[in-house]
Amino acid sequence: MKARLTIAAAILASVTIALGAQQAPPDRSVAPKPGPPDAVKLPAIQKRTLSNGLPVWIVELHKVPVAHVTLVTKAGAGSDPRGKYGLANLTAEMLDEGAGSRTALQIADAADYLGANLSTASGSDASYVDLQVPVARLAQALPIMADVALRPTFPEDELKRVREDLLTSIVEAEDDPETLIQFAFPRIVFGAQHRYGTMPFGTATTLKGFTVADLKQFHAANYVPSNSLLIVTGDVTADATIARLESTFGTWKGAPVQAASVSTAPQLTSRALYIVDKPGAAQTQIRIGWVGVPRSTPDYFALRVLNTILGEAFTSRLNQNLREEHGYAYGASSRFDMRGSAGPFYAAAGVQTDKTSESLTEFFKELENIRKPVPADEVEKAKNYLALLMPRNFETTGSMANSLAQMFVYNLPADYFQTYTQRVRAVTPTDVQRVAEKYIQPDKFAVVVVGDRKVIEPGIKALNLGPIRNVEIDEIMR
Amino acid sequence: MISARHRAAALVISVSVAAIAHAQSSPAPAPPKPASAAATPAPARTVALNVSFTQFTLPNGLHVILHEDHTVPLATVNVWYHVGSAREKPGRTGFAHLFEHLMFEGSGHVKEGEFDTLLEAAGATNNGSTETDRTNYYIDLPSNALELALFLESDRMGYLLDAMSPARVNGQRDVVKNERRQRYENAPYGMAQIEIDKMLYPEGHPYRWPTIGYMEDLTAASYEDVVEFFKKYYQPANASLVIAGDIDSATTRALVEKWFSDVKPGTEPVRPIDFPHAMLTGVQKKTMEDRVQLPRLYISWLTPSFYSPGDAELDVVSQILAGGKNSRLYKRLVYDLQIAQDVSAFQASSALGSQFQVVVTARPPAQGATPQSAIERIRGIVDEEIAKLQKEAPAQREFERAVNQIEASFLNRMESVGGFEGKGNQLNAYYTATGNPDYFNEDLSRYRALSALDISAAAAFWLPADQRVELVVEPMKGGEPGKDNR
Numbered sequence: 027m028k029a030r031l032t033i034a035a036a037i038l039a040s041v042t043i044a045l046g047a048q049q050a051p052p053d054r055s056v057a058p059k060p061g062p063p064d065a066v067k068l069p070a071i072q073k074r075t076l077s078n079g080l081p082v083w084i085v086e087l088h089k090v091p092v093a094h095v096t097l098v099t100k101a102g103a104g105s106d107p108r109g110k111y112g113l114a115n116l117t118a119e120m121l122d123e124g125a126g127s128r129t130a131l132q133i134a135d136a137a138d139y140l141g142a143n144l145s146t147a148s149g150s151d152a153s154y155v156d157l158q159v160p161v162a163r164l165a166q167a168l169p170i171m172a173d174v175a176l177r178p179t180f181p182e183d184e185l186k187r188v189r190e191d192l193l194t195s196i197v198e199a200e201d202d203p204e205t206l207i208q209f210a211f212p213r214i215v216f217g218a219q220h221r222y223g224t225m226p227f228g229t230a231t232t233l234k235g236f237t238v239a240d241l242k243q244f245h246a247a248n249y250v251p252s253n254s255l256l257i258v259t260g261d262v263t264a265d266a267t268i269a270r271l272e273s274t275f276g277t278w279k280g281a282p283v284q285a286a287s288v289s290t291a292p293q294l295t296s297r298a299l300y301i302v303d304k305p306g307a308a309q310t311q312i313r314i315g316w317v318g319v320p321r322s323t324p325d326y327f328a329l330r331v332l333n334t335i336l337g338e339a340f341t342s343r344l345n346q347n348l349r350e351e352h353g354y355a356y357g358a359s360s361r362f363d364m365r366g367s368a369g370p371f372y373a374a375a376g377v378q379t380d381k382t383s384e385s386l387t388e389f390f391k392e393l394e395n396i397r398k399p400v401p402a403d404e405v406e407k408a409k410n411y412l413a414l415l416m417p418r419n420f421e422t423t424g425s426m427a428n429s430l431a432q433m434f435v436y437n438l439p440a441d442y443f444q445t446y447t448q449r450v451r452a453v454t455p456t457d458v459q460r461v462a463e464k465y466i467q468p469d470k471f472a473v474v475v476v477g478d479r480k481v482i483e484p485g486i487k488a489l490n491l492g493p494i495r496n497v498e499i500d501e502i503m504r
Numbered sequence: 505m506i507s508a509r510h511r512a513a514a515l516v517i518s519v520s521v522a523a524i525a526h527a528q529s530s531p532a533p534a535p536p537k538p539a540s541a542a543a544t545p546a547p548a549r550t551v552a553l554n555v556s557f558t559q560f561t562l563p564n565g566l567h568v569i570l571h572e573d574h575t576v577p578l579a580t581v582n583v584w585y586h587v588g589s590a591r592e593k594p595g596r597t598g599f600a601h602l603f604e605h606l607m608f609e610g611s612g613h614v615k616e617g618e619f620d621t622l623l624e625a626a627g628a629t630n631n632g633s634t635e636t637d638r639t640n641y642y643i644d645l646p647s648n649a650l651e652l653a654l655f656l657e658s659d660r661m662g663y664l665l666d667a668m669s670p671a672r673v674n675g676q677r678d679v680v681k682n683e684r685r686q687r688y689e690n691a692p693y694g695m696a697q698i699e700i701d702k703m704l705y706p707e708g709h710p711y712r713w714p715t716i717g718y719m720e721d722l723t724a725a726s727y728e729d730v731v732e733f734f735k736k737y738y739q740p741a742n743a744s745l746v747i748a749g750d751i752d753s754a755t756t757r758a759l760v761e762k763w764f765s766d767v768k769p770g771t772e773p774v775r776p777i778d779f780p781h782a783m784l785t786g787v788q789k790k791t792m793e794d795r796v797q798l799p800r801l802y803i804s805w806l807t808p809s810f811y812s813p814g815d816a817e818l819d820v821v822s823q824i825l826a827g828g829k830n831s832r833l834y835k836r837l838v839y840d841l842q843i844a845q846d847v848s849a850f851q852a853s854s855a856l857g858s859q860f861q862v863v864v865t866a867r868p869p870a871q872g873a874t875p876q877s878a879i880e881r882i883r884g885i886v887d888e889e890i891a892k893l894q895k896e897a898p899a900q901r902e903f904e905r906a907v908n909q910i911e912a913s914f915l916n917r918m919e920s921v922g923g924f925e926g927k928g929n930q931l932n933a934y935y936t937a938t939g940n941p942d943y944f945n946e947d948l949s950r951y952r953a954l955s956a957l958d959i960s961a962a963a964a965f966w967l968p969a970d971q972r973v974e975l976v977v978e979p980m981k982g983g984e985p986g987k988d989n990r
Contacts, residue, residue: 051765051766052655052762052763052766054612054613054655054659054663055613057614057618057622057652057655057656058651058652058654058655059652060626060646060648060649060651060652061648061649062648063577063627063646063648064577064646064647064648064750065577066576066577067576067577087575089573089575089918089919090915090916090918090919091915092912092915092916092919130829131829131830131835131839134828134829134830135828135829135830135905138827138828138830138905138908138909139901139904139905139908140908140912141908141909141911141912141913141915142912143912143916158912158916159912160911160912160915187839187842190842190867191845194798194845194867194868195845197797197798197868198692198796198797198798198845198865200797201692201795201796201797201798202691202692203690204686204690204691304795306795307690308685308689308690309682309685309686309689309690339624340620340624340629340630341617341620341621341624346617349679349682350617350675350679352678353674353675353676353677353678353679353681353682354678354682355679355682355686356679356682356683356685356686356687376682376685376686376690377682378681378682378685406625407621407624407625408624410624410625410626410627411624411625411627413627414626414627414628414646414649415627415629417576417577417578417646418576418578418644420576421575421576421578421919421920421921422919422920423919424919
């Protein structure tokens with residue numbers, strides 16, 4: 027009986043293959059239309075609080091036996107005192123260089139032995155301690171993470187070593203035009219005084235000034251439960267996790283923190299060009315823009331749609347023009363870097379040296395054009411792209427934790443992801459035009475280029491875009 | 505070395521490389537793997553990795569692998585063509601990668617620009633990359649749009665030439681030249697690997713030239729080359745297709761049969777590359793100048809191809825030398841002596857053979873010291889540490905630490921489905937190299953089976969001090985940096 031069934035199944039299978047082979051070619055004259063998108067099952071965030079008031083958000087993801095734990099603290103570069111730019115970053119860098127009873131080497135050995143990836147980082151508005159670990163090792167890894175986040179010892183000799191490492195990175199940055207322009211553009215737009223005019227890790231001068239006392243003070247003042255959130259994602263259950271977190275993070279104490287605020291930088295008022303000389307460079311790095319918007323802008327969704335069209339998606343206008351149409355660049359893009367206060371907006375590309383002025387012309391053509399009404403189908407494509415990409419935020423434990431961290435850092439509403447798609451869909455072509463006119467004003471932009479000056483300057487001059495100033499590397503690095 | 509279509513992929517460096525074995529694999533569909541087979545009893549240390557799949561082969565030779573993962577409503581369509589820069593003709597280096605770019609420019613029923621436009625409107629992202637032995641493409645998209653991706657993917661597999669023209673070749677030629685300028689010529693140390701490959705591999709060896717190609721060869725590439733290359737290497741039997749994610753296997757199989765069955769089979773099978781194994785007979789040294797301030801030392805050896813004996817051992821060697829603060833080279837050079845800014849060590853595995861590389865960037869030389877003396881000191885310590893590892897097995901904890909890190913990386917890679925690093929691409933990589941898409945456990949078992957003694961034995965056998973290539977990149981003294989003179 028069983029054998030016969032198997033034979034029948036085999037015959038059926040071969041019939042299927044034969045039919046498959048004979049089937050008429052598909053109609054290729056029309057691209058298949060996607061059906062309605064599946065409803066995204068949004069992750070349930072289980073919100074708890076430890077006895078010391080530290081909030082904990084847990085998302086259970088039972089696909090792979092790993093866990094991701096993030097402690098996010100609302101203190102980043104924006105919390106750096108004036109004259110001490112880079113302190114938040116150095117503090118974060120130093121967390122795992124000695125903590126609790128362990129030395130830097132012991133921390134690394136303990137984490138590596140567990141197959142744990144324990145890392146620390148600092149951004150413009152927050153600092154992060156991240157742990158990615160096989161879930162079977164979570165119980166052993168958590169106390170190490172807690173030591174690193176709560177009880178760093180900031181040893182003097184490790185500070186010296188880490189400082190030297192950062193100082194050398196700054197030397198290396200001078201060699202790389204792509205990195206150099208990341209120093210140059212914000213320095214020119216925001217100036218040396220404003221926090222956003224200096225890289226998050228500070229300058230050689232500020233780095234040399236930091237002491238162990240600075241780090242300890244910054245840590246004590248900012249890394250406190252009332253300023254932090256603990257996120258756990260992965261193959262865990264909430265109840266068991268909470269018990270474990272209570273014993274590792276539950277006794278942490280600290281005084282309340284005064285929220286940091288970075289002043290809004292003065293806006294640029296007229297267009298000017300800045301050249302950083304890189305003799306012999308095969309490409310010119312270009313960044314064009316000014317002061318953009320803070321993350322809290324009410325125009326967030328309209329700007330996301332606008333920027334998708336201008337320079338975020340592969341088919342965006344800048345990439346199509348500079349890469350696909352003209353072949354001047356490997357890629358071109360634009361970005362609103364949104365932070366606690368208004369961060370930079372810029373359009374950017376690396377273009378071949380002998381097409382620098384041609385590329386600038388095309389950049390300005392697109393920056394002017396985007397201010398005109400955008401066809402409805404182009405807006406629709408961008409909205410679909412943004413709305414339908416959203417589920418990717420929830421695929422891995424790490425991306426999930428990061429999405430939740432952003433909600434916390436920028437005080438996004440609890441239903442942010444539930445309403446995300448609908449808010450993207452609500453953007454109209456009129457909204458796009460309004461924000462384009464408001465935030466894209468090419469006649470006031472700073473144009474920063476890093477390239478071979480003697481080759482590119484004559485062509486740039488001939489464009490008559492505005493006054494040209496040569497900028498020394500020292501001016502943007504110090 | 506990977507050349508990718510656009511920037512998002514520039515950082516991807518660790519994807520396994522394709523083997524030639526595929527061209528010889530039987531066209532008969534392999535039976536689906538029974539679910540129980542995946543539950544191989546795992547060593548006490550940790551869990552088994554289970555990636556269930558079904559597979560079949562179309563009459564035109566296209567091999568198809570399906571894997572369901574319903575975590576989020578997304579799917580990936582991942583295609584490997586078993587051709588890379590190793591197949592290029594003299595005078596046409598960089599062609600496989602240039603061809604990869606042309607795959608996005610439209611096909612018989614897809615107008616220029618439509619490939620990306622249609623996909624973006626459906627919430628999809630896509631990319632492609634080229635290595636020595638394979639070219640891969642992925643489309644990550646909401647699963648409701650799967651059929652659109654199959655239409656596009658099948659159209660360029662079947663009808664690319666209907667839309668090809670010299671103008672399109674010219675357009676992407678310029679883009680690729682700018683990719684070369686950006687990622688190699690204008691990037692600090694960007695030309696080093698190109699130089700190292702020339703020193704490691706003899707004239708005519710398929711790995712001797714860079715995947716990105718030489719500028720003049722990119723200039724020479726023609727429309728006729730595109731036609732020939734497509735007919736020869738882009739036939740369905742020389743490709744494998746993985747669809748993974750939030751899919752229903754039966755429905756997806758029907759859709760694959762619908763869209764890929766009319767792709768014409770090739771006329772001549774692609775034969776394996778037949779080239780004598782490269783060998784080093786002595787030490788080759790070279791110095792090149794670059795627009796950099798810190799000198800850098802590269803030491804490279806020729807090592808066993810992926811999945812062959814010695815390959816896994818050398819991955820562990822690389823961890824012990826440069827994985828983490830306690831690794832031997834990092835601890836001595838960067839942590840204790842602080843004469844280096846960074847150190848890395850890795851086994852870069854490929855089908856025809858691999859290379860093991862140690863890279864150390866020196867700190868700015870102290871007052872009075874020269875770049876040469878700084879590098880000499882570093883070289884001496886690297887040699888000392890490797891000699892020590894060759895003589896004496898690592899301590900048990902040190903060895904386990906390295907294996908545990910590798911093991912955890914396997915788990916972490918199981919989290920995502922799409923892109924160059926997701927399960928979809930890995931299924932294709934494993935299928936290509938071993939014939940078994942679900943080789944995850946077998947791959948991991950290679951590391952679990954090792955002992956500390958194996959590590960010192962592999963270091964002794966594969967990293968001889970007298971058969972290797974050493975390249976030093978020094979700060980430029982003036983004039984132009986080291987040209988790429990072949």
